[in-house]
Amino acid sequence: MIEKIFNAGIVGAGGAGFPTHIKLNCNVKYLIVNGAECEPLLETDKFLMRTKSTEIIRAMDEVGRMIEAEKLIISLKSKYKNEIKHLENAIKELNSNVELFLLENFYPAGDEQILVYEITGKSVPEGGIPLDVNLVVSNVGTLVNIFEAINGNPVIEKYITLIGEINNPGILKVPIGISIKECIEAAGGSSLNDFSVIIGGPMMGRIVHKAEIENEFITKIMGSLILVPSDHYIVKRAQTPIKHIINQAKTACIQCSMCTELCPRYLIGHKLRPHRLMRSLGMSENEEEILKEALICCECGICELYVCPMGLSPRIVNKYIKEQLRNKKLRYQRDGNDITAKEIREYRKIPVSRLISRLNLKKYQHKNMEKALEVKASRVVINLRQHIGVSANPIVAIGDRVLRGQMIAKVSMEELGANIHSSIDGVVCKISDSVVIQRIDNEVIL
Ligand code: SF4
Ligand code: SF4
Incomplete structure (x- = not known):
């Protein structure tokens, strides 16, 4: 099964792009499938849970067997009534052990680490991954792709x-x-x-x-x-030059600490205090231990787009500090203390409806x-690195005719990377960091 997943070039479909054949090469207690649709307004995962519920549950059963998981959980919001109905029907039909876990409608409910805390009551350690608490989390789109891979179809x-x-x-x-x-x-x-x-x-x-x-x-x-x-508003905020953001942080932060008090990672017990990071910039403290906290920011944007009364951007400041630290090859090191979520956390969840109005x-x-x-499409430009890890190596040449579903670039199974396939029938017309394929009109390609 791992080989089928590898051959199909599956990577995390939820945005992270981690190669799935590596992620699922484990034995863990929980398989959690994320159908929370983390960001406001998006509908793709809900659409998949309505129209491909059987495929998702079937793939969960297969993956669950492979990783010897004791619990198979698909997590989505309690307000997704229609999707719940479809999934429950599929579970019944397939006589599956998959359970539903229903979440409130808050942001960022679909953040991997927040989801793990909601379901298990455990916090993934700072800088860690769900495997550290004996589970894996995959997106519903990834499970649909796994179902297809089992049947020999690539992504x-x-x-x-x-x-x-x-x-x-x-x-x-x-x-x-x-x-x-x-x-x-x-x-x-x-x-x-x-x-x-x-x-x-x-x-x-x-x-x-x-x-x-x-x-x-x-x-x-x-x-x-x-x-x-x-x-x-969102476009304008994103266009603000970094120099301006840093200057604003130095001069206008009133140290109200609201960014920390509402930070979802701080609330599950992580040692991330964006107000301290802002202060270290303003006071030129440059204390490395404080700056390193930026490395555990997930860039959810709550501090920047929802919380800060002064319109500052702790998230961008964190991103900036992260880059500086990574250039120096500095990593986050846990202090080894137990991680305990803040009791107040339950009352500090950001309702999605309010977030949508604010934005x-x-x-x-x-x-x-x-x-x-x-x-x-009559022409596609297929990037050779659509995932975390190394680029795939092209195995086609300019002028080659390729078929839809044919592998056009590959990695070795031990590498962190993913195979790439053509998404149309056509002719390879350019290869660089992507492969360009042009459909030939009125011609049947054999
Ligand atoms: S919320 Fe804004 S003003 Fe308050 S501490 Fe954070 S960055 Fe500073
Ligand atoms: S973006 Fe802000 S609120 Fe989100 S994790 Fe980072 S510091 Fe916390």
Whole structure:
């Protein structure tokens, strides 16, 4: 089964992109499948849980057997009534031991470490991974891909939530490597002249301007595109130069400590205190032990986009400090003390509805997107490194004809990386850090 997962080139579909054949090469007590749809507004995981519930439960049973897990849990929000119904039916039909764990609607419920705490009451140690507390967490999209891999099908398509200032918002089923521009055009384009696209969720996503969407291509780890006006609050915040952010941090932080008090990682007991990090910048303390706390920030954005009364960006400051420390090859070292979640944590969860209002995104909310619009591509640009780890090595040459599903780049099984497959029938026309494949019109490729 590990070999099938490896051959299919599966990586974490929830955004992290960790190669799945390495992650699942373990024996653990719990298999947790994450269907919480962490970021506000996104619909892809819900769509998969409604339309592919049998595939997800079947794959969970198989993976559970392989890793000898005692408990198989799929976790989603209690407000996802329809998805709960579909999953319960599938569990019954397949006579499966999978259990549902229902979460409240707060952000970031789908953060791996927050999810682990909610389900088990245990905190993953700072800088650690769920394996440290005897479990693995995978996204529902990854389980769908595992089901396909068991049947010999590689990862060549993605389901994408496309919402915001788009004429026909909905779920798209697209070949990997299609340009974001083509996805937007397939959904009727935008009525706005000037828009930007959030790739990912509004809290943690990357932002690209309309002028760049031709050169942005769908990868295995993308799940959503949100079109917003280019003068939207989220875009403006993301455009602030780092020098300005640092200067603001030095001069305007009032040390109210709200960023720490509401930080989800601090609340599960991690030694992460963004207000101390802000102070060390302002006071030029540069105390390495404090600065190292930045390394355990998950960049959820609560401190920056929701909490700070002064409009400062502790998250970006943390990111900046992280880069400096990594350049010096410094790592976070646990102090070995027990980790205890803060009692107040239960009362400090951020309701998603309030977050959406705060981010001025209310009008982009959609529910129960029923069907996926299938989009074809005449040209795909398939990145050779869509995952954590090394790039895959191309095994095709310019001019080669390839078939949809054919492997075009590979890694060895021991390497941290993933195989890559063609998502269309066509001819290889360029190879660099990606493979460009062009469909040949009116020609049947044998
Ligand atoms: S919330 Fe803002 S002002 Fe308050 S300590 Fe944090 S960064 Fe400073
Ligand atoms: S982004 Fe802010 S709130 Fe989120 S983990 Fe980092 S410090 Fe905590």
